[in-house]
Amino acid sequence: MKIASILAGVAVAALTASAASAGNINQGQWTGPVTGTHYNEQGGQPGGIFNPANVTAALNAANAELGNSPISAWHAIGQSGGNIGSVGDTGSATFTLKGNVATDCAYYSGSSTNQTLNFGTIGIYADENAGPANLFNMTQNASVEINTNAAGCNTANTVKITKTDLESDNNGGYDSSVFTNKLPFSVTATYKAGNPNSAVAAQSQSWTVASGVGLGSKSHGAWKSPMSLNVNIAKPNQALLAGNYEGTVSVLISAN
Template sequence: MKKMLCGAVAAIALVGIAAPAAAQTNERHYAGTIVGIPYTSTNPNGFQTGLLELGLLGGIGTRYTAQADAPSDSETATPTVNVQFSLSGRVNKDCSFYAGNNANATNIDFGVIGVRTGNNENVNSAFEMVGPATAEIESLTAGCNFNNEVVITKSNVNGMVNAAAGGYDTDEFQANIPYSVAARWTGVAQNAVTSGTAQSLTVSTSQLNGTKTQGAWRSSMNIDIVAPAITNKGLVAGTYTGTTTLTLRAL
């Protein structure tokens, strides 16, 4: 920037305008005296400027100019900016059932299943079950974190089976012990968004399996296995085995 000072001190104020955009400084001022008459001219037009410039060449008057320039914004200024962040994450589907700390916890052994062995029993009662065989199972941690199925499946619709029964009169004996399985927990129906209520699934002595569809749930679960006493036939001696599988399956 070039400036001319004549008999005075000039203070230059530098100003940057952020917004809104303003015209940049472009000042041209003339002053002088012609035939004893003082004159001034501020930002004259092109023709006037030519005459005044000729006067300067002839030694008449003076001139002051001020010009400022700076590059404009690289892009249109935005005094307010809104940025929307999209948040996302994923939770894996999972089902849980605490079934103890080792395999022994799920081996349900009824021990000796008592039958009527007294020699004073009526022939119509001999070798029949003394009473029902029962098992109670409880887990304090069970559930799924998404719509799911609770499934109970027996290995044999006949229940526990004596696979080495030998020969026997089928009118008087049998080599299987039917049993039912009933599970109880707290949950909700599939796709229901509501408070949990008592839920249950029962597979009867004559059924092989059963399924119940649920929404996400977590609670304790109780499982009752009941083999009712067989009182119309005797049981063949031997080992009776079977498996029951509880499946919690996220859909």
């Protein structure tokens, strides 16, 4: 028995391109019964119809479309566009991110920035049995410690303390050689903050506006910390004039 084998030929065309190449495709191949196989007939060469390669490529392109040709042929014609703009092996961009943080200084004193601290009775020696040296004198020092757990500023700042002595509202006149109508006091501020123009861990700060001095201040870099104001009213050497005594102590934290 005769076995006939028919092998089907498979043609594979590789399409390639390089990063910098672009142009025309005009090439093919043909095989004749006498002439054999001709490879890579390239068209599109300089010289136009006077260049044999161009003529051969044109004929092969036409023959590749004929179904009754005695010559087997394939031919490819194509083109691609070139680059528009510059090319490179990297691409990059830089994005600048911007925003703003508002300046803020704070000292928490509750629902009001004006609070009243009433000592009530400021004790004196009221009994004649106390003796003339003690009569009407203040019995002991008075003090109050004012604490807040939220104070500071988010930029360079100055902490300023101002105060006015407690003074009686009694206008009836008095012997100034033995009586006083004022109660001076000192204030010591304690908190944690750093020096201006430096970025270091905050240090404990403690400074005093002395009795008889109305103003004190200290500058810092940004800080936040609990803060204590210790007010100390020392017993004066003179007797106290009767009346309602009132004075003030203020703290101001302000951006520089």
